[in-house]
Amino acid sequence: MSFLGRGPGNATNGGINMDKIDMALTELDTVTDFFNRMVQSCHSKCINARYAEAELNKGESVCIDRCVAKFNDVQKKVGEKLQSRTAANAGAAPGGFGAL
Amino acid sequence: MDFSSFTSAEQAHMTKIIEKRQMTDFLKMYANLTEKCFNACCNDFTSKALSSKEDQCILNCTEKFIKHSERVGARFAEANADIQAAAQQQQS
Numbered sequence: 578m579s580f581l582g583r584g585p586g587n588a589t590n591g592g593i594n595m596d597k598i599d600m601a602l603t604e605l606d607t608v609t610d611f612f613n614r615m616v617q618s619c620h621s622k623c624i625n626a627r628y629a630e631a632e633l634n635k636g637e638s639v640c641i642d643r644c645v646a647k648f649n650d651v652q653k654k655v656g657e658k659l660q661s662r663t664a665a666n667a668g669a670a671p672g673g674f675g676a677l
Numbered sequence: 678m679d680f681s682s683f684t685s686a687e688q689a690h691m692t693k694i695i696e697k698r699q700m701t702d703f704l705k706m707y708a709n710l711t712e713k714c715f716n717a718c719c720n721d722f723t724s725k726a727l728s729s730k731e732d733q734c735i736l737n738c739t740e741k742f743i744k745h746s747e748r749v750g751a752r753f754a755e756a757n758a759d760i761q762a763a764a765q766q767q768q769s
Binding site (some may be wrong): 592593594597598601602604605606608609611612615616617619620623624626628629630631632633637638641642644645646648 | 678680683684685686690691694695698702709713714716718733734735736737738739740742744745746748749750752753755756
């Protein structure tokens, strides 16, 4: 593989495959973004904004567990739907919406 | 994520980038949480000082958010482990 056409910004790659790094970073960013969205969504849906105490109460804890499970399921469902639509539209297009 | 195919130079590079991301992620979370707790706790502007009630609310809000994100993280990790185990079983 050649890194020669990568410009001055990436000139110092001593034996580092920048494509591989980029791919890993994209994956990392995707998972991080997904996780942060999950934290935000489940927080606004499950946590009482009165803040009378610092502990998660029983109801909130159960809500969080279910919220995470559902969020994951929704991701899967949306992915499947998008994939089937893309496949239907473009014939045999390889989808990129599989597992994380 | 699987970094086993990385050379040590690549791993070192990756670690450096990840550390930088963790810093920016933390600052983003800090700003976000400030907004969240401010909006939840501060609604009375007859004084410029935080009342003891507001103070307590902010402490609870912060503490609770940390516990919340820890719990989400734990469940998220479990779900991922399940997916990975299922994928492995399918391979063999």
